Amino acid sequence: MSDRKTNPPRPGARVRGSQTGRPVMALLDLLGRRWVLRILWELRGEPLNFRALQAACGGISPSVLNTRLAELRESLLVEARTDEGYTLTKTGRELLTQLTPLTVWSEKWAKALK
Amino acid sequence: MSDRKTNPPRPGARVRGSQTGRPVMALLDLLGRRWVLRILWELRGEPLNFRALQAACGGISPSVLNTRLAELRESLLVEARTDEGYTLTKTGRELLTQLTPLTVWSEKWAKALK
DNA sequence: CTCCTTGCTACGATTTATGTAGCAAGAAGA
DNA sequence: TCTTCTTGCTACATAAATCGTAGCAAGGAG
Numbered sequence: 065m066s067d068r069k070t071n072p073p074r075p076g077a078r079v080r081g082s083q084t085g086r087p088v089m090a091l092l093d094l095l096g097r098r099w100v101l102r103i104l105w106e107l108r109g110e111p112l113n114f115r116a117l118q119a120a121c122g123g124i125s126p127s128v129l130n131t132r133l134a135e136l137r138e139s140l141l142v143e144a145r146t147d148e149g150y151t152l153t154k155t156g157r158e159l160l161t162q163l164t165p166l167t168v169w170s171e172k173w174a175k176a177l178k
Numbered sequence: 179m180s181d182r183k184t185n186p187p188r189p190g191a192r193v194r195g196s197q198t199g200r201p202v203m204a205l206l207d208l209l210g211r212r213w214v215l216r217i218l219w220e221l222r223g224e225p226l227n228f229r230a231l232q233a234a235c236g237g238i239s240p241s242v243l244n245t246r247l248a249e250l251r252e253s254l255l256v257e258a259r260t261d262e263g264y265t266l267t268k269t270g271r272e273l274l275t276q277l278t279p280l281t282v283w284s285e286k287w288a289k290a291l292k
Numbered sequence: 293c294t295c296c297t298t299g300c301t302a303c304g305a306t307t308t309a310t311g312t313a314g315c316a317a318g319a320a321g322a
Numbered sequence: 323t324c325t326t327c328t329t330g331c332t333a334c335a336t337a338a339a340t341c342g343t344a345g346c347a348a349g350g351a352g
Contacts, residue, residue: 066300075288081216081236087284092215098308098340101206102195114299122195125341126300140290155290162283165276170201174189176254176269180331212309212339228330239310244331296351301344308339313332320327 065114065144072135094139099124099132104152104160107142113149179228179258186249208253213238213246218266218274221256227263 073079073094075087080096082089095101099121106112106120118129133150136142141156152160187193187208189201194210196203209215213235220226220234232243247264250256255270266274 075284075291081213081238083236087288088219088281089216091280091284091287092219096210096212096215098210098212099195101210102203105202105206115297122197123342124195125343127302127342128340130300131339140287155287159283159287162279166205167202169273169276170189170205173205173254173269173273174201177189229328237311239312240331241311241333242309245308294352296349298349299347301346303344304342306339306341308337310337311335313334315332316330318327318329320325322323322325 065146066130066134067137068130068134070131070134070138072139074139094135097132097135099128100136101163103129103132103136104141104156104163107150107152107156108160108164111145111149111151117150179260180244180248181251182244182248184245184248184252186253188253208249211246211249213242214250215277217243217246217250218255218270218277221264221266221270222274222278225259225263225265231264 073090075090076085077090078085079090079093081093102121102124103117106117112120114126114129114133118124118126121129133142133144136156137144140153141159142150143153143156144150187204189204190199191204192199193204193207195207216235216238217231220231226234228240228243228247232238232240235243247256247258250270251258254267255273256264257267257270258264
């Protein structure tokens with residue numbers, strides 16, 4: 065598993081559209097990158113290897129997937145376990161917990177849109 | 179205020195990386211577009227007019243802002259009130275409520291990253 | 293050895309975002 | 323009325339992100 069360096073938005077640093085360094089701004093930047101939310105979502109269950117994750121994401125291109133994984137690993141949200149695959153870290157799982165209510169909310173939203 | 183047509187991801191339709199039509203997939207697609215989370219965030223308080231919102235987002239380019247606003251309005255998350263500006267709809271505010279705990283979480287995350 | 297599977301990397305094509313300029317419409321002031 | 327501002331955008335050229343496909347290197351299985 066590769067360990068290339070990207071440099072994902074970090075608390076304390078300037079990120080897209082914000083110089084304050086506030087952690088939430090870094091988080092919004094990170095989560096707003098294409099595929100990030102989806103990847104976290106697909107890792108909610110058991111670890112998935114690269115190709116499985118790629119398939120779970122409906123055929124995301126391997127180049128982007130790899131970039132996103134590098135960012136998420138640098139951000140300590142995802143880790144790669146040899147012989148198991150990619151999985152959420154403890155921190156990552158906490159974040160996902162915050163996001164799971166979105167499933168239920170999205171059903172209501174869907175009704176509002178009809 | 180413009181009312182151009184984009185066509186944002188919708189529950190029931192196929193969206194980026196998913197054909198199932200599940201609402202949460204449409205939501206993840208929408209929220210994963212650049213600036214969307216930030217825009218919702220900046221609208222947490224009082225209504226902001228176009229230029230104010232642009233400034234709040236740290237100088238996002240007007241073209242993208244306008245595109246995002248169109249998507250969010252079609253998605254019934256944001257509305258434009260004449261003489262007041264852009265604001266979250268009831269639905270949009272509900273969504274934001276789900277997201278506000280992220281501020282607190284992000285502080286913990288920041289510590290983990292140090 | 294040979295044949296798979298897996299985790300990527302390469303790279304050209306396409307889509308999105310950026311940044312600056314500026315216009316049209318309305319409000320405000322003179 | 324005649325400027326002069328402000329505001330909500332649109333235009334457009336450049337740059338950056340993403341896509342999609344091909345395929346390679348390493349490891350395991352047969």
